Amino acid sequence: MIADKPARQVASLTLDKTTFSYGETTLAFDVEFPAGKISAVMGPSGSGKSTLLNLVAGFEIPSSGRILINGKDFTATSPAERPVSMVFQENNLFAHLDVFRNVGLGISPSLTLDSGGHAAIADALARTGLAGKEKRLPRELSGGERQRVALARALVRDRPVLLLDEPFASLGPALREDMLELVAAMQIERKMTTLFVTHQPEDARRLASHVVFLENGTVAAAGEAADFFSADGPEAFRRYAGSAGSTPLASNAH
Amino acid sequence: MAGRDEQITSAAVAEGRSAASGSDPRIAAGICALIFTSTLIGGALLGLVIESAGDFSGAAAAFDSYLFRITRFTLWQALLSTLLSVVPALFVARALSRHPHFPGRSFILQLFAVPLALPAIVAALGVLALYGRAGYFAELYMRAGAGDWPGIYGLSGILVAHVFFNLPLCVRLFLEALQTVPTDQWRLASQLGMGARPTFRFIEWPAMRQALPGVAGLVFMLCITSFTIVLILGGGPRATTLEVAIYQALRFDFDPARAVVLTLLQILLTFVVIALLTRLGANTTGETNLSVSQRRYLSIGSGEFALNATLIVLALLFVAGPMGATVAAGLQSDLVRLAGEKAVHLATATSAVLAFLSALLAATLSLSLVMARRALAARRGRTDKRSLLEYASDTGAGLVLVVPPIVIGAGWFLPLRHIGGAFAVAPIMVVAVNAVMAMPFALRAVRPAYDAASERHERLCAQLGIVGWNRLRLVEWPVLRRPLATAFAFAMALSLGDLGVIALFGSDSLQTLPYLLLARMGSYRTADAAGLALFLGILCLALIVLADRLGKERSA
Numbered sequence: 065m066i067a068d069k070p071a072r073q074v075a076s077l078t079l080d081k082t083t084f085s086y087g088e089t090t091l092a093f094d095v096e097f098p099a100g101k102i103s104a105v106m107g108p109s110g111s112g113k114s115t116l117l118n119l120v121a122g123f124e125i126p127s128s129g130r131i132l133i134n135g136k137d138f139t140a141t142s143p144a145e146r147p148v149s150m151v152f153q154e155n156n157l158f159a160h161l162d163v164f165r166n167v168g169l170g171i172s173p174s175l176t177l178d179s180g181g182h183a184a185i186a187d188a189l190a191r192t193g194l195a196g197k198e199k200r201l202p203r204e205l206s207g208g209e210r211q212r213v214a215l216a217r218a219l220v221r222d223r224p225v226l227l228l229d230e231p232f233a234s235l236g237p238a239l240r241e242d243m244l245e246l247v248a249a250m251q252i253e254r255k256m257t258t259l260f261v262t263h264q265p266e267d268a269r270r271l272a273s274h275v276v277f278l279e280n281g282t283v284a285a286a287g288e289a290a291d292f293f294s295a296d297g298p299e300a301f302r303r304y305a306g307s308a309g310s311t312p313l314a315s316n317a318h
Numbered sequence: 319m320a321g322r323d324e325q326i327t328s329a330a331v332a333e334g335r336s337a338a339s340g341s342d343p344r345i346a347a348g349i350c351a352l353i354f355t356s357t358l359i360g361g362a363l364l365g366l367v368i369e370s371a372g373d374f375s376g377a378a379a380a381f382d383s384y385l386f387r388i389t390r391f392t393l394w395q396a397l398l399s400t401l402l403s404v405v406p407a408l409f410v411a412r413a414l415s416r417h418p419h420f421p422g423r424s425f426i427l428q429l430f431a432v433p434l435a436l437p438a439i440v441a442a443l444g445v446l447a448l449y450g451r452a453g454y455f456a457e458l459y460m461r462a463g464a465g466d467w468p469g470i471y472g473l474s475g476i477l478v479a480h481v482f483f484n485l486p487l488c489v490r491l492f493l494e495a496l497q498t499v500p501t502d503q504w505r506l507a508s509q510l511g512m513g514a515r516p517t518f519r520f521i522e523w524p525a526m527r528q529a530l531p532g533v534a535g536l537v538f539m540l541c542i543t544s545f546t547i548v549l550i551l552g553g554g555p556r557a558t559t560l561e562v563a564i565y566q567a568l569r570f571d572f573d574p575a576r577a578v579v580l581t582l583l584q585i586l587l588t589f590v591v592i593a594l595l596t597r598l599g600a601n602t603t604g605e606t607n608l609s610v611s612q613r614r615y616l617s618i619g620s621g622e623f624a625l626n627a628t629l630i631v632l633a634l635l636f637v638a639g640p641m642g643a644t645v646a647a648g649l650q651s652d653l654v655r656l657a658g659e660k661a662v663h664l665a666t667a668t669s670a671v672l673a674f675l676s677a678l679l680a681a682t683l684s685l686s687l688v689m690a691r692r693a694l695a696a697r698r699g700r701t702d703k704r705s706l707l708e709y710a711s712d713t714g715a716g717l718v719l720v721v722p723p724i725v726i727g728a729g730w731f732l733p734l735r736h737i738g739g740a741f742a743v744a745p746i747m748v749v750a751v752n753a754v755m756a757m758p759f760a761l762r763a764v765r766p767a768y769d770a771a772s773e774r775h776e777r778l779c780a781q782l783g784i785v786g787w788n789r790l791r792l793v794e795w796p797v798l799r800r801p802l803a804t805a806f807a808f809a810m811a812l813s814l815g816d817l818g819v820i821a822l823f824g825s826d827s828l829q830t831l832p833y834l835l836l837a838r839m840g841s842y843r844t845a846d847a848a849g850l851a852l853f854l855g856i857l858c859l860a861l862i863v864l865a866d867r868l869g870k871e872r873s874a
Contacts, residue, residue: 121777121781122780123777123780142780142783143777143780143781143783144780144781144782144783144785145783148781149781150777150781152777152778155774155775155778156778158775158778158792158793159774159797160796160797161792161796165792169782169784169792170782173782173783173784173785173788174784174787174788174792175788175792221782
């Protein structure tokens, strides 16, 4: 077991007048995410949620503007060198590598692991409820377990920014519930600045302290989750979220 | 404010590009592969140009009636071979498609895939063993008291061998076209009570007609560049094609000026044919993908059944004949003595080493190109145009088929003979040319697997910083092992059976199995040749079966 590092660095994340265009479409993001908190990134399909995450992760390079993490400019840094981990909706794992190695790649891209690395992997697997499944291949895991492996890797990578791009969208309600719990626990422990893309307002209410709502490739509204889900939340967001946006007892809008 | 924004913009873009592109080793590998390939081909063409510039009068003198005659013959035999392969194939394919439960149907289809895997020299020997002046046919003919069998050298021999190769290929391609007809159309036809004739007219013919230009073009291309068949079965100056004439000009007449003119003509010819083919959308690698059988809703009269059965059996006999003759003649030869011969051991070892190296090179080249293409495509924006480099690593690689191996061989042979090095570099030439020729086929085996894996892993690798050797070892290799093995086995079979380059560069000190086979034929040791042909045929077939099996397991 690794000891919890006491003074974990908490990172702020800013997209400073960032624009990105492909073809005819231009997206423009100028937004700040609070350090060490979970922000839900919401919005209709095609509003630019994934692009926003890809810009932060470095898979897309903005045409203008800057990506600042803790005030430092990472606009032109390669994805591997950014203080960022990302969990995708699918294809988070190498299908031919077992769970242990898939997590291990988060420590060393050449899989050269010392005893400290082995301990860190074992710890991350235990925390994500995967103890004993080290030797399994991804195809021998359930969909939920596969996403847990990706989260375990994010744990061993231990970067201050965590991007979750609809990672639980294909899971059933019970599994999703478990995963949300896991993310919440990770958040309490690690204080990662987390961006969580989701279509489910109740997921956002459950997890996020902050909401950024995108529409037509730009930030339409941003603020405290409590304000968003109150009866006088931003109009555009209420239109999008429907009843689940404001009625406290609504369980599923879709 | 605007000024600051612009500054940031340009800086970000500049840095961004460099960050995103960095120096991806995959692209570097692709560039190396392209440099190698273009040096090999470009060097050959340069050699030809220098050679012809040095002896311009000789080149001019080469334009004579002989040149005109062989060009005409080249086109004529290709045209006839195409007609004789394609037209019967239409009807055989239709017959097979109408009888999904014909006895032995899947065996027939598998047998029809064999000629493609056989080295041309083995097939040519099979044809001779069956129809040649001393063949099994001649024996029957004489016993029947019909006098001397005229033999099969010349145009008839070339045509028989070309049809032996291409008829089964055409059948498989047409059958594939017929399988694209949706089941609902068959249901509809049976509901409307369509008989054989309307079914052909409204369903089968339109499906096959779509494939026809591509199939015919492919066969024409294969026949126009056919070297080994014409070399062995062509009889003297009356039945010579450009490729064989190049070889003769270099090896026997020592007339480089003529060789240059012939080579340029050959390149022009293949280039025109390929250009036409591309326009027709032909499948220039002749890959077929047949599913076992499809449920059909047909009612077939007994008259039609008899006709179809006759067609299928005739085609089967025609294709199986030379194969059977190869086996029979091979078994009749003194296999035990051959197996003990030192020359055979040496040729086998030489062939194995050269083919192994060639296959290794082909697999490496194609992997490099596939990786570079993918990396370039991923780096490029969704809407940007493809760069010249990406184009070269994609379509460009297929263009090597325009340049026949004998031409590349000739292009290097001519300048090298001045410095007396033509035979010294022979092994390198054989390995390099065969590798490049196998590359388009190897590419097809590797690319889908790589692209699919990259689709899944690209962002993950970028995020985790898995690049270069680590990426090859941890991510690519496990996924690509099988397709690479397929490409390797296929390239090795191709190289093992090739006679094109070794015919030019071979010598007493460098003999491969096909070269030894040719030498034995040349000295009328027919039984030895038959034994070697059987050996070579089995080797190549085993490799192709292996390649096929590896490929199938991958997709399973």
